[in-house]
Every structure is written in C-alpha cells, then in structure tokens.
Amino acid sequence: MMQQLSKCDKGEKVKVTKLNAKSDLKQRLISFGVMKEAVIEVLEHAPAKSTIEIKVGKMRIALRAEEADLIEIEAL
Amino acid sequence: MSEIETEVAQKSCPVIANHIKIALVGQPNVGKSMLINSISDAHLHVGNFTGVTVEKSEVLFNYKNFHFTVVDLPGTYAFTDYTIEERVTHDYLCAEGYDLIINVIDSTNLEKNLQLTTELMSMSKKMVIALNMSDEAQKEGIEIDEKYMSELLGIPCIKVSAQTKFGIEDLLEELVNKTKLDKQEAKLVFSEAVEEEIATIIDYLQKHKYKAVNSYRNIAINLLKNNEKTYRRIQQNPIWTELQPILIEASKHVELHHDSDDIKESFAEEYASFNRGIVTEVLKIKKEEPKKSLTEKIDSILIHNIFGIPIFLFFMWSLFQLTFEIGAVPMEYIDGFFGWFGDTIGATISNNDIRSLIVDGIISGVGAVVLFVPNIIILFIGIALLESTGYMSRVAFLLDGFFHKFGLHGQSFIPLVTGFGCSIPAYMSARILKNDRDRLLTLFIISFMSCGARLPVYVLFVGAFFSADMAGNILFAIYLSGALLGLIAAKVLKLTAFKGVDEPFVMEMPKYRLPSFKLIWHTVLTKTLMYLKKAGTFIAAASMLVWFLSNYPKNPILEEQYSIKIEQTHILKEKNLLENRLDEELLQQSYLGKIGKLSEPIFEPLGFDWKMSVALQAGLAAKEVIVSTLGVLYSVGGDVDANNSSLVTAISKNIPFASAVAFIVVIMIYLPCLAASIVFTREAGHIKYFFYLLGFTSVIAYILAFIAYNIALFL
Numbered sequence: 055m056m057q058q059l060s061k062c063d064k065g066e067k068v069k070v071t072k073l074n075a076k077s078d079l080k081q082r083l084i085s086f087g088v089m090k091e092a093v094i095e096v097l098e099h100a101p102a103k104s105t106i107e108i109k110v111g112k113m114r115i116a117l118r119a120e121e122a123d124l125i126e127i128e129a130l
Numbered sequence: 131m132s133e134i135e136t137e138v139a140q141k142s143c144p145v146i147a148n149h150i151k152i153a154l155v156g157q158p159n160v161g162k163s164m165l166i167n168s169i170s171d172a173h174l175h176v177g178n179f180t181g182v183t184v185e186k187s188e189v190l191f192n193y194k195n196f197h198f199t200v201v202d203l204p205g206t207y208a209f210t211d212y213t214i215e216e217r218v219t220h221d222y223l224c225a226e227g228y229d230l231i232i233n234v235i236d237s238t239n240l241e242k243n244l245q246l247t248t249e250l251m252s253m254s255k256k257m258v259i260a261l262n263m264s265d266e267a268q269k270e271g272i273e274i275d276e277k278y279m280s281e282l283l284g285i286p287c288i289k290v291s292a293q294t295k296f297g298i299e300d301l302l303e304e305l306v307n308k309t310k311l312d313k314q315e316a317k318l319v320f321s322e323a324v325e326e327e328i329a330t331i332i333d334y335l336q337k338h339k340y341k342a343v344n345s346y347r348n349i350a351i352n353l354l355k356n357n358e359k360t361y362r363r364i365q366q367n368p369i370w371t372e373l374q375p376i377l378i379e380a381s382k383h384v385e386l387h388h389d390s391d392d393i394k395e396s397f398a399e400e401y402a403s404f405n406r407g408i409v410t411e412v413l414k415i416k417k418e419e420p421k422k423s424l425t426e427k428i429d430s431i432l433i434h435n436i437f438g439i440p441i442f443l444f445f446m447w448s449l450f451q452l453t454f455e456i457g458a459v460p461m462e463y464i465d466g467f468f469g470w471f472g473d474t475i476g477a478t479i480s481n482n483d484i485r486s487l488i489v490d491g492i493i494s495g496v497g498a499v500v501l502f503v504p505n506i507i508i509l510f511i512g513i514a515l516l517e518s519t520g521y522m523s524r525v526a527f528l529l530d531g532f533f534h535k536f537g538l539h540g541q542s543f544i545p546l547v548t549g550f551g552c553s554i555p556a557y558m559s560a561r562i563l564k565n566d567r568d569r570l571l572t573l574f575i576i577s578f579m580s581c582g583a584r585l586p587v588y589v590l591f592v593g594a595f596f597s598a599d600m601a602g603n604i605l606f607a608i609y610l611s612g613a614l615l616g617l618i619a620a621k622v623l624k625l626t627a628f629k630g631v632d633e634p635f636v637m638e639m640p641k642y643r644l645p646s647f648k649l650i651w652h653t654v655l656t657k658t659l660m661y662l663k664k665a666g667t668f669i670a671a672a673s674m675l676v677w678f679l680s681n682y683p684k685n686p687i688l689e690e691q692y693s694i695k696i697e698q699t700h701i702l703k704e705k706n707l708l709e710n711r712l713d714e715e716l717l718q719q720s721y722l723g724k725i726g727k728l729s730e731p732i733f734e735p736l737g738f739d740w741k742m743s744v745a746l747q748a749g750l751a752a753k754e755v756i757v758s759t760l761g762v763l764y765s766v767g768g769d770v771d772a773n774n775s776s777l778v779t780a781i782s783k784n785i786p787f788a789s790a791v792a793f794i795v796v797i798m799i800y801l802p803c804l805a806a807s808i809v810f811t812r813e814a815g816h817i818k819y820f821f822y823l824l825g826f827t828s829v830i831a832y833i834l835a836f837i838a839y840n841i842a843l844f845l
Contacts, residue, residue: 077394079636081212082210084208084395085245085246087241090390098435100435100530100531105527114639117634121634
C-alpha cells in the first residue's frame with residue numbers, strides 16, 4: 055500500500071516521486087514547484103481533511119485531497 | 131469599474147516623443163500593480179491574493195524625454211493557459227508588439243519566481259528584472275547579489291521595493307538604457323543532454339538557411355518544447371520532412387534523460403535545475419530561518435481545523451455589527467442635515483411646483499441614499515482588509531470542502547466575497563476560475579451575495595422593525611441567509627444546468643501582510659466617492675423622474691373638492707387628516723400610481739402595496755434607487771405625522787411586518803442592477819445567460835418571498 059499525501063500527518067515531510075495528474079494540472083503543480091525530487095511538508099488539514107496545505111520550498115499551497123493523491127510520494 | 135484603466139496625465143514634451151512600450155510580467159501576487167503605482171502615481175487595484183488584475187491595464191507616464199506605456203498583465207505562474215487571466219498574459223506576450231519586458235520578482239521567493247523568468251528568457255525579448263520586495267527580503271536575512279545575477283542571466287537585475295519606492299529611479303534608468311541597445315541574448319543553459327539536441331537542430335537549420343525572425347536557438351528550444359505555433363510555421367517549409375525524424379530522435383533523448391514521457395515536464399525540470407544553480411550562486415541567507423514563520427504561526431490558529439470556521443464567522447459577524455452600530459452614529463446627523471437643508475432651501479423658493487421638485491424630489495431622494503454612506507464605508511473597509519491581509523485565500527482553503535459539496539470551488543469564495551462589496555468587480559474576478567462551467571456557476575450565484583448598494587435597503591428596514599441591539603444580528607442573518615441560498619442555488623444549478631467534472635483546487639497561500647493604511651484609505655475613498663457620485667447624478671435624476679411621475683398629472687377637481695372640505699372644518703386634527711387623504715388620492719391617480727396599480731396584482735400575494743411594487747421595479751436600474759424612491763413616495767404622500775419626517779418612521783408606520791420581510795427577500799435575490807447585468811452578460815459570454823439569470827432569480831425571489839410572507843403573517 056502506497057502512502058497517500060492526503061493521509062500524511064501534520065508536520066510530516068515526504069519526497070515527490072511521480073506526478074499522476076493530467077497535463078494542465080501537472081503543469082500547474084510543476085509551476086508551483088511540486089515536481090520530482092521536491093520535498094513536501096504537510097502544514098495543515100482543513101475540516102474533514104477535505105483540503106490540505108503543503109509547503110514546497112518557501113511556497114505554501116492549498117490543494118484538495120483528491121488532487122493531493124495524484125502526487126506519488128515516498129517517506130524521507 | 132474605474133480600476134480597469136488608469137491614465138496618468140501627461141505633460142506635453144518638447145522633444146520628439148520617444149515611446150517605450152513595456153510589458154509588466156510576473157507571477158501572481160508579487161506586487162506588479164503596486165510597482166506601477168509607485169512608478170507612475172497611478173491607482174491600480176492592489177490586493178494580497180492571486181488574481182487581482184484580471185485584465186491587462188495600461189498606464190502612461192513620462193520619464194526624462196521618454197513616454198512610457200506600461201501594460202500591467204495578469205499574474206501567471208508559468209506559460210500555461212490554465213486560467214483566462216493566464217491566457218490573456220500568454221497571448222499578449224506572444225502576439226502583441228512591445229519593446230521590452232519587466233519581469234517582476236518577489237525577492238523573498240527567488241527560486242519559484244525564476245521558473246517564469248526562465249520561460250520568458252527563452253522568448254528572446256529584451257528584458258529587465260525587477261527584484262521587488264527587496265526591503266522585505268532584507269528583513270528576512272535574504273541577500274541577493276544582483277550584479278552577479280545580472281551577469282549570470284545576461285539580464286539586468288535591479289533591486290526595488292514598490293512599498294518604499296526604493297530603486298525605482300534605477301529601474302527607470304535601466305529601462306532607458308535597455309531601449310538604446312538593439313539586442314540582448316539571455317544566457318539560459320540547459321543540461322548537457324538537451325544542449326546537445328539543441329545544437330543538432332541549430333546545425334540543421336543553419337545548413338538549410340531557414341529564414342526566421344527569432345534566433346535558431348529559440349526555434350530549436352520551441353520545437354523541443356512542442357510549441358504549437360513554431361510547429362505550424364516550420365511545417366509549411368520543405369525542410370520539415372527531413373527535420374521531423376531529427377526532432378523525434380531528439381525528443382526521445384530528452385525524455386529518456388528525464389525518465390518521463392512528458393516533454394513539458396522534462397523542460398520544467400530543466401528550468402528548475404538551472405534556477406537552483408542560479409539561486410545557489412547569488413543568494414545568501416544571513417539569518418537562520420525560524421522553524422515556523424510568522425505566517426505559519428498565524429495560520430495554525432486561523433485555519434485550525436476546528437476553530438478556523440468559527441473564527442471566520444465571528445469576523446463576518448463583527449463586520450456587520452460594526453456596520454450597523456458605528457454606522458448608526460452619524461446617520462442621525464446626516465438625516466438632520468438633509469431635513470434642515472430641505473427646509474432652508476424650500477423657504478427660498480416661492481413656486482410650489484419647483485419647491486416640491488427640489489425638496490421632495492431631489493433632496494429627499496439623494497438624502498435617503500447619502501444617509502447610508504457611513505455603513506458603506508465600514509463595509510468597504512472590512513472587504514479591503516480581507517483582500518489586503520491575505521486572509522481571503524485562507525477562507526477559500528477552509529471553505530473548499532464545504533463549497534465542494536454544493537458543487538462550487540473553494541476559489542469561488544473570492545468573487546463571492548467581492549460580491550458583498552459590488553457585483554461588478556465580483557463578476558470580473560470570477561476569471562480566476564479555470565473551468566468555464568465553474569465560472570458560469572459562480573457568476574450565477576454572485577447576485578445572491580448582497581452587494582453594498584442593497585445595504586441601505588436592509589439598514590432602513592431592519593432599523594424600522596427591530597430594536598437597535600438586535601439590528602446587527604439581523605443584518606448578519608440577512609447576509610448569511612443570502613449566502614446560504616446562493617449555495618443551495620449552486621447545488622441546484624450544478625445538478626441540472628452545469629453538470630460535469632470538478633475543477634481541481636490548487637491555490638497559493640500568500641504570506642500575511644500588514645495592510646497599508648494608504649492602500650485601504652485609497653480603495654475605500656474611491657469606492658465611497660463613486661457611491662456619492664452615483665447619488666449626485668444617477669440617483670438625483672432617478673429621484674426627479676420618480677417625483678415627476680408621482681406628481682403628475684395634476685387633478686384640480688379633486689384638489690378643489692378637498693379644499694372646500696378643509697375650509698369647512700375647524701378642528702385641526704380633521705384638517706390634517708383631510709390633507710393627508712388628498713395627498714394620498716392625488717398620488718394614487720398619478721402616473722406612478724397607475725404603474726403601481728397595474729403591477730399590484732402581481733405583487734399582491736407578497737403583501738406589497740403599490741409603492742413597494744414601484745420601488746422594487748425602480749431597483750432594477752440600481753438598488754440605491756429603491757431607497758430614494760421610497761424616500762420620495764413617502765415624503766409626498768403618506769407623511770402621517772408632520773413632525774417626524776424620517777423615512778424609517780414612515781416605513782414602520784406604513785408597511786406591515788410580513789410585507790417588509792417579503793420585500794427584503796425579493797431584494798436579496800432578484801436581479802442585480804443594470805450596470806452589473808451588463809458586466810454579467812459580458813463575462814458569461816452570451817446574452818442568453820442574462821435571460822437565464824433574469825428568469826432564475828425572478829422565479830426564486832418570487833417563490834421564496836411568497837413563503838416568507840405567509841410565514842411572517844403567522845408570527
């Protein structure tokens with residue numbers, strides 16, 4: 055069972071291994087700095103864990119759980 | 131709104147005009163608009179969230195002997211067409227004529243910002259980099275060696291701060307220098323594997339002496355990146371047959387090198403590693419970065435998964451409390467002033483008709499609208515704070531899960547909240563939504579968010595029917611139930627008209643910033659002046675019209691009948707009663723009375739008298755007109771108690787509670803004003819959507835008002 059980004063705990067740091075998003079969402083993630091090898095830190099969960107806030111480099115990004123799970127990750 | 135185009139007055143220049151056209155490009159929220167404002171003293175709208183500038187706007191100014199035209203383009207993270215605003219920027223940069231690019235960069239987040247810079251560099255246009263927010267970077271202990279950076283990139287980099295106006299002069303000087311040069315080659319270096327393929331393609335182009343405006347290197351990169359336009363052009367050339375296999379081979383190599391089947395992703399990685407290189411060279415961090423930045427500390431409270439939403443609701447509740455409480459203080463004086471003003475002016479006019487036109491028509495109409503300026507100011511301050519601190523994006527984050535259940539997007543929150551101020555900018559800011567269906571859906575429910583112009587109507591009615599300590603709560607409840615109705619309407623629309631897949635929610639959370647006093651002052655002042663201007667022009671004209679329609683045609687026979695009766699009686703009370711009855715009857719047989727009577731059957735099930743029906747119809751032009759119309763109608767006719775001319779009293783005496791509730795429900799829901807409807811139609815893209823909106827809002831407004839009326843009758 056692979057680890058899912060949306061299920062990560064607050065404060066957990068993980069590494070991106072692959073982006074499974076469709077072309078334009080993938081482009082957007084990349085332009086935000088979410089790309090292979092990037093390190094992601096989970097900052098906050100919205101109520102019901104429907105949305106999460108992550109940090110990549112110095113940038114904070116909010117994304118919905120469904121989209122977050124398109125980012126394949128591995129533990130650091 | 132006037133924020134779209136700001137023109138700074140030009141001084142005439144004796145020397146032959148040197149025009150320089152500049153495209154201002156940068157990622158969202160790096161302070162582009164603010165930079166223009168500090169260069170040219172223009173007043174573009176500035177906020178702390180993504181997507182403030184949704185349309186390009188031009189600012190003209192002079193520096194030395196040069197005429198500058200700066201085109202402020204919507205922020206874009208990269209050269210993608212993810213949202214409409216990004217498409218605006220991309221199309222402009224590719225197709226329009228301009229002399230050079232200013233790439234604005236947030237110095238506190240260099241690496242991320244360079245991602246766009248590298249893409250701009252591959253365009254082979256003249257470019258200057260403005261390292262904005264350099265004061266903030268310094269405070270955070272970030273030091274950028276801009277000289278070395280200029281050298282490495284082959285592009286002049288200037289440290290500036292739009293906030294403190296630091297470095298603006300240097301930037302202008304560099305722009306002038308840059309225009310004098312005819313060419314500039316940026317130094318963008320890729321990985322060895324990619325450089326090899328680029329070299330192969332360049333060789334081939336050289337061998338066949340391919341004619342092109344852009345450099346061969348540029349063409350080669352574009353071909354590798356699958357740039358459609360470049361492909362279209364080169365495919366028409368005979369060399370294409372031989373070039374194609376070379377390109378296929380080259381792409382394979384690049385993809386293999388990056389272990390990816392997506393060439394765009396591979397290039398993004400190329401850019402990223404180039405940028406990492408630059409950042410390591412030029413950037414030094416002097417201070418140890420704190421484990422948790424201030425923004426993160428604030429966030430851990432404001433977007434807490436349990437307390438976040440209650441905190442947000444508390445903020446909104448406070449805003450409406452303040453709107454009512456503080457707003458009520460100067461209202462008395464304004465009301466008093468217009469009463470006094472009407473009496474004073476009225477005393478100097480001997481002609482009865484003209485006096486009535488001026489006092490009962492213009493002064494009471496305009497006065498009724500001006501009365502609510504304090505409330506409007508407080509509401510606008512609240513929205514400006516929300517926009518400029520960065521809290522807006524947090525709320526979008528908090529509400530996305532909730533919004534999603536109703537078929538809306540978290541980012542819909544931004545246009546929706548703007549809608550509490552005015553629907554027009556709200557319709558425009560819906561452009562931050564990527565997907566057309568989501569955008570249309572949001573457009574349709576923006577009018578459920580009661581705009582500032584509806585506030586006077588609410589304040590008037592709430593003040594007439596509720597005690598002062600309850601008023602703020604009622605006001606909050608009105609806005610909240612409007613918003614909830616909007617959500618339900620969204621769900622209905624999503625299930626019927628706008629079915630489809632959901633748009634992904636991926637949004638930057640900007641850093642919290644202390645709102646600048648000057649900025650808020652300016653935003654609120656502009657909006658308030660606009661409101662006053664509308665009161666002085668449009669509303670005054672509408673009041674005159676309403677006055678005319680309610681005073682004519684005259685009926686001398688009726689007047690004579692009553693004047694005989696009045697003369698016959700000696701009791702003062704009786705006299706007053708008769709006078710009032712005369713006024714009432716005259717009003718009923720006036721043009722306006724006839725219009726009202728005509729539409730009365732339609733509104734009768736909602737408990738509206740003909741005056742309310744008329745006010746409601748007048749409100750289709752602008753919501754402020756409702757108040758001014760009521761002001762005129764009740765000052766002419768139903769002035770039962772001559773000692774107290776206040777509109778609030780008149781309303782509480784003449785309108786039953788249940789009718790008032792139904793009236794508010796209609797105002798909450800029915801069509802926004804004429805101007806907003808026009809903008810809506812433009813943003814939706816087709817006139818048919820306007821008729822959908824008209825039908826949709828009218829039907830809902832009518833049904834809900836009917837229900838509310840019947841419930842209120844029982845209370």
